[in-house]
Structures are given as C-alpha cells and as structure tokens.
Amino acid sequence: MKNLALILLAIIFSIHAVAQDFIVDNLKYKITDNKKHYVSVGRAEAKSQGDLTIPSIVKNNGTTYTVTSISDFAFTYCDGLQSVSIPNTVVSIGNFAFNYSDFNKFCIMYFWQIYH
Numbered sequence: 001m002k003n004l005a006l007i008l009l010a011i012i013f014s015i016h017a018v019a020q021d022f023i024v025d026n027l028k029y030k031i032t033d034n035k036k037h038y039v040s041v042g043r044a045e046a047k048s049q050g051d052l053t054i055p056s057i058v059k060n061n062g063t064t065y066t067v068t069s070i071s072d073f074a075f076t077y078c079d080g081l082q083s084v085s086i087p088n089t090v091v092s093i094g095n096f097a098f099n100y101s102d103f104n105k106f107c108i109m110y111f112w113q114i115y116h
Contacts, residue, residue, distance in 0.1 A: 022060045022061075024058050024059070024060060026043070026048070027041050027042070027043060027048075027054070027058075028041070028042045028043060029041055029042075029058055029060070029065065029067070030042070030071065031065065032068065032069065036066075037063060037064065037065045037066060038065065038066055038067075038068045038069075039058065039065040039066070039067055039068070040067075040068070040069040040070065040071045040094075041054055041058075041067050041069070041070055041071065041074065042070070042071035042073075042074035042075075043074055043075055043078065048075055048078045048080070048081055049078070049080030049081060049082075050080065050081070050082055051081075051082050051083045051085075052075070052078075052081055052083065052084045052085070052103075053085040054067060054070070054084070054085065054086050054087060054090065055067060055087065056087035056088070056089040057089075066089050067087065067089055067090060068089055068090060068091055068092065069090060069091065069092040069093070069094065070086070070090060070092070070093045070094055070097045071094045071097065072094035072095045072096060072097065073094070073095070073096050073097065073099070074094060074097045074098075075097060075098050075101050076096055076097070076098070076099040076100055076101065077099075077100045077101065078098075078101045078103075079100070079101060079102045080102075081101050081102065081103040082103055082104060082105070083103055083104060083105035083106070083107065084098070084101075084103055084105070084106050084107070085107045085108075085109060086106075086107070086108045086109065087109050088108075088109050090108075
C-alpha cells in the first residue's frame with residue numbers, strides 16, 4: 001500500500017513539473033516563480049521569424065505572468081529574425097540566447113527613473 005501511495009505521488013509531481021511550461025503565440029514560457037508569477041521565455045518548436053516582440057506579461061489558464069528572463073539558447077539559429085524588442089521587465093538574458101541569429105535591430109525597452 002505504501003508503494004502504491006509513493007508511485008501515485010511520483011506521478012502527480014511529474015505531471016506538475018510538466019505543467020510548468022506553456023506556449024502562447026509560438027513562444028514557450030517556463031514558470032520560474034509560482035508565487036510571484038514570473039516566467040522565462042524561449043521559442044517553441046517553430047523558428048521565430050520576422051519582428052519578434054517579447055511581451056512584458058503573458059496569460060495562461062487565468063493567471064497573468066510577468067516575463068522576467070530569456071532562456072539559455074532561446075532563439076539560437078533563428079536566422080529569419082529581423083528585429084527583437086525586449087520589455088523592461090526582463091532582467092536576465094540567458095547564455096547564447098541569440099547565438100547565430102541574424103537580426104538587424106535589437107531594442108531593449110527600458111525606462112530610466114529620474115529622482116529629484
């Protein structure tokens with residue numbers, strides 16, 4: 001009986017781990033902080049092409065997440081990218097995130113706060 005309970009718990013935890021990733025508009029998101037609702041972004045199966053605008057927030061199953069990072073190798077070999085715009089919510093860009101990508105324009109949307 002104990003073995004069955006352990007097996008069921010292992011299955012539940014493995015399903016929960018898989019549920020941490022979701023896809024919206026051909027971008028793959030991984031939940032990095034469930035309490036603060038933070039996600040990291042990467043590409044889904046298809047190569048990203050054209051103008052890529054990474055959103056500052058994304059919704060999934062009724063929850064709004066803040067995009068705070070770009071995953072390692074997220075857009076590697078995306079030679080069809082023309083431009084990339086990154087919101088000011090992104091505080092970390094992973095290793096080789098844009099390696100071998102051939103875009104012409106890179107824009108980081110950052111707003112400076114002026115103190116008096």
